[in-house]
Amino acid sequence: MxxxxxxxxxxxxxxxxxxxxxxxxxxxxxxxxxxxxxxxxxxxxxxxxxxxxxxxxxxxxxxxxxxxxxxxxxxxxxxxxxxxxxxxxxxxxxxxxxxxxxxxxxxxGRPPVGSLGPAELAGPFGVFGVLDLERGVVPADDGLPPLGTPWSRSWQPYRVLVSTADATVSIPESMDAGGIVLAAWTLDAAADVDGWMAVESRGSLNIELDGRELDRLRYCGEQDAEVSWYRVRLDPGPHRLRAELGSRPPGRIRVSLYDGSGSPVAVVPRTGAAGPWAPSTAARGLPPAAAGLAARLAG
Structure with missing residues (x-):
């Protein structure tokens, strides 16, 4: 981070x-x-x-x-x-x-402007800290425990709303029982969003936007990129962002949204996960300045 x-x-x-x-x-x-x-x-x-x-x-x-x-x-x-x-x-x-x-x-001493929060945290699902990211062990939203289900036993999935001092979502050490943990946000976009999403992450994770896979990031070592950028377009209405976090090493994530001029995007967080979701598109890509520099270096 x-x-x-x-x-x-x-x-x-x-x-x-x-x-x-x-x-x-x-x-x-x-x-x-x-x-x-x-x-x-x-x-x-x-x-x-x-x-x-x-x-x-x-x-x-x-x-x-x-x-x-x-x-x-x-x-x-x-x-x-x-x-x-x-x-x-x-x-x-x-x-x-x-x-x-x-x-x-x-x-x-507060979360960066543009970062998303609070987030749902649900799990654990499966038993393997990374392998289960390939096996689809995390249920769809309608198969998750009800929001507000507390952590009580390591083998029983929980689902709670978490808010952190810096908007980083991670697997709490005291609740780490292996397997995969889901971090999720439900957002309301009041107007069209044509901008960028920055994902600061550590560990292995799968990212999904509005029911479609967006990316798979895998932990390879200390030299892993700390920020991944995505070009996003969100229609007005509700949207659902999910990140499946591996637990070995414990995954963590912080997400920020910016419009095309670099200003933070005003989206309203919601609780719950009742679709249908508004149309959206997203693809990995470099921000404009970095893309321009890469093109210059490529000749």
């Missing part, structure tokens, strides 16, 4: 990508390369100034995203870590807004 080691690995990848991009065309204004040079020289004041300039000058570009990622990783050393939140007014890349929301969340 937002652990320091993971963000440092992500920062290293952005450093490599930005350095390669610099070989293609030298930056004409403030950018990630200037931030990286100052940071490497231990010149925090210059790195801070260049990071603010990179975000302010092109909030739709990859340099702004890389600078914000550096800021999030370095904010404990900065004199005023909240100042980056005031330099952008208007459209920005969804990944930039994602990072700025995490800066703000660290400062105010």
């Amino acid at each position: 937002t652990g320091g080691g993971g963000w440092m690995r992500s920062t290293a990848r952005w450093v490599l990508a930005a350095c390669l991009a610099a070989l293609v065309a030298a930056p004409a204004a403030a950018g990630w390369w200037e931030v990286h040079q100052a940071d490497a020289a231990l010149d925090l004041a210059t790195a801070r100034r260049e990071a603010l300039a990179a975000v302010a000058e092109d909030p739709l570009g990859a340099d702004a995203v890389a600078a914000a990622l550096w800021w999030l990783d370095t904010m404990s050393d900065l004199p005023d870590p909240g100042e980056i939140l005031t330099v952008v007014d208007g459209p920005r890349d969804p990944e930039l807004d994602f990072l700025l929301a995490r800066v703000e969340a660290e400062l105010v």
Whole structure:
């Protein structure tokens, strides 16, 4: 999720990508390369100034995203870590807004703006912590225990509503009996949503939107990507997002929604899982700035 080691690995990848991009065309204004040079020289004041300039000058570009990622990783050393939140007014890349929301969340001690919560947590289903993700052991919504069924015995499925300090949903250690646990959200979209969904996850999981499989993520080690992005379109009305979490290692997930201009999407959480669900489409893809950078590097 937002652990320091993971963000440092992500920062290293952005450093490599930005350095390669610099070989293609030298930056004409403030950018990630200037931030990286100052940071490497231990010149925090210059790195801070260049990071603010990179975000302010092109909030739709990859340099702004890389600078914000550096800021999030370095904010404990900065004199005023909240100042980056005031330099952008208007459209920005969804990944930039994602990072700025995490800066703000660290400062105010609340879930990032745009994150979904509370969530249903139900399980356990099956007995194998990862293998059962391939066997379809989690029942459909109409086969789940009634919402409000407490955890009492390790072999009897529960179904409760959970709310956490940072909107991360995970399998509580005291309730981990192996098998698969379901995290789920029922949402009401008041208007058409044409934007992005960011899934921060750890471990192995299956993701489903409105009754259709969206993705399967499998734990491969410490170098796993921490954030997966999906292009989503939601019609007005109710929608159902489900994530089956493996328990070895214990899965965890946090989901955020952004519109096409990078602003958080206003959806209203509901309790229960009574369909039918409004039409929707979703597919995995890179946010615009990252996609543009990937295209430049590919030549």
